[in-house]
Amino acid sequence: MVGRGRSPDLNRHRIALIPGDGVGREVLAAGLTVLRRAGEVTGSFELEVTDLPWSCRYHLEHGRMMPEDGLAILADHEAIYLGAVGFPGVPDHVSLWGLLLPIRQGFDQYVNVRPIRVLEGIESPLRAGTGATVDMLCIRENSEGEYAGVGGRSHAGRPEEVALQTSVYTRHGVERVARYAFDRARERGGGLASATKSNALQYTAVLWDEVVEEVARDYPEVPVTRYLVDALAARFVSHPASLDVVLASNLYADILTDLGAAIQGSMGLAASANLDPSRRYPSMFEPVHGSAPDIAGQGIANPMGAIWSGAMMLEHLGEGEAAALAMRALVTVARDGPRTRDVRGSGSTGEVAEAIEAAVGE
Numbered sequence: 001m002v003g004r005g006r007s008p009d010l011n012r013h014r015i016a017l018i019p020g021d022g023v024g025r026e027v028l029a030a031g032l033t034v035l036r037r038a039g040e041v042t043g044s045f046e047l048e049v050t051d052l053p054w055s056c057r058y059h060l061e062h063g064r065m066m067p068e069d070g071l072a073i074l075a076d077h078e079a080i081y082l083g084a085v086g087f088p089g090v091p092d093h094v095s096l097w098g099l100l101l102p103i104r105q106g107f108d109q110y111v112n113v114r115p116i117r118v119l120e121g122i123e124s125p126l127r128a129g130t131g132a133t134v135d136m137l138c139i140r141e142n143s144e145g146e147y148a149g150v151g152g153r154s155h156a157g158r159p160e161e162v163a164l165q166t167s168v169y170t171r172h173g174v175e176r177v178a179r180y181a182f183d184r185a186r187e188r189g190g191g192l193a194s195a196t197k198s199n200a201l202q203y204t205a206v207l208w209d210e211v212v213e214e215v216a217r218d219y220p221e222v223p224v225t226r227y228l229v230d231a232l233a234a235r236f237v238s239h240p241a242s243l244d245v246v247l248a249s250n251l252y253a254d255i256l257t258d259l260g261a262a263i264q265g266s267m268g269l270a271a272s273a274n275l276d277p278s279r280r281y282p283s284m285f286e287p288v289h290g291s292a293p294d295i296a297g298q299g300i301a302n303p304m305g306a307i308w309s310g311a312m313m314l315e316h317l318g319e320g321e322a323a324a325l326a327m328r329a330l331v332t333v334a335r336d337g338p339r340t341r342d343v344r345g346s347g348s349t350g351e352v353a354e355a356i357e358a359a360v361g362e
Contacts (some may be wrong), residue, residue: 010292011045013317016077016135016282018099020055022291023301023349030303030353031081034329037357038314038322039135040126042096042289046317050077056087056095056291064103065098071106079313081283083306090361097149100237105143107281109274111180112253114288116260121335122343124265126237133241137188139181140253142274144173145204147250169204169249174211182219190244191223195232195252208249233259243340263290266342268302271309273316285313299348302340304330307356313345331357 017032019025032049039045052073054066065085067073080103085095103109118124118134126134148168155161173345178194185192194212198205209226216224225236229252235243236259248256261270267289274284287305295301307330312322333355339345340352347355 010043011317011319012048012321013045013079013349014050014077015313016074016080017049017051017055018080019051019083020085021087021095022084022292022293022296023289024055024085024291026083026275026299026301026349027287027303027306028081028083028238028295030349031306033353034307034326034357034360035310035314035322037360038326041325041361042319042322045317054083054099055353056326059090059095059098065095066102070099071102074075074103074107074282074343077282078317079282081310081313082286084286084287084289084290087293093227098250099148101147103284104274107284108143108276108278109261109281109283110141110143111177111273111275111277112142114138114140114253114257114260115271115312116257116264118264119269119331119334122265122269122338122339124263126240126263129240129263129265136240136243136246136260137184138246138248138253138257139177139184139262140257141173141177141249143250143356144168144170145250167201167204167249169250171211172208175215178212178215178247179218181245182215182222185222185245186219191225193232193235193246194224194226195229195245195246195248195256196226197229197252199228203269212247229256234258236260236263257288268305268340268342270305273309273312273314275316283313283316285309285316299350300341301349302357303349303353304334304343307353320341325360326356329356329362330353332356332359 019028059065085099117135118129118131120131146167150168151165153163196205196209199207216307261267270288272286272288276283287309311326312324338347338351338355340347
């Protein structure tokens, strides 16, 4: 397939690029190459990119992860494409609360979407882990819950020191993410699994259960199963084929989705979208494998999670044909190679990205 040429109706999407730290710069560069190739092949869009240096290195130089007007800068874009954040010398809670969480909460990105799917050619650690048995969509409440940031410490450094961290669950917050999850379950024609811990957390988790049950009445065609989160974690391993759309709170989904990435075969495949479904604010797309400073600069990081996240970004931007091309190319290279070391290959980051880029045009 060849590009269709420049059209006078070509869409130009303004994207804020935050490569971040470690392997983030490597995988995001690879992802951007594939996305741009998809635009060339479809002839439907171009990406106008603003490269932002916000990272732990930026923090070491400026004392903050992003400038004071960072959200205002980002608000002038349609989407945010982020690589990874984290580096020795900057505590993880500083980097998280200095960049990612302010973006997610400030832009009301209350839905986090994580696909969990075993691709042909990539071995799952599960004995029966295949594309037929592992194909879930995890929907995470992304703006409140356990990551609301409410709490404090007193008597620091003394034997009687106390630390309190308060989970915040609101009826509004639970209902809107539940409706999003039910909509996706209805689209996929599958069921919904709701993660809870209402046997022990008699206030927050019980509210969660009640609201999910209320929302379920509007979706009679979607089967709903309530799981205690520990039992659901076990089911990820023992009966993954029984799970389709998984709905969970901020903390529970954070843990479950990393387990899901391991089931896929590598954290290098972990793709995500942080969405404001109302589109009042830009949404953010990021691989969630971390900055991996131990392998940064070696050219061996897996770019597939970044490319998968980029395909999700194209879908969100209304470029469905290009998104499908990028995903088909990714699936083809996962099957045929080259692959990086984390998925039992020997290819470099660049070689894998080049193969996917080439496959976009085939």
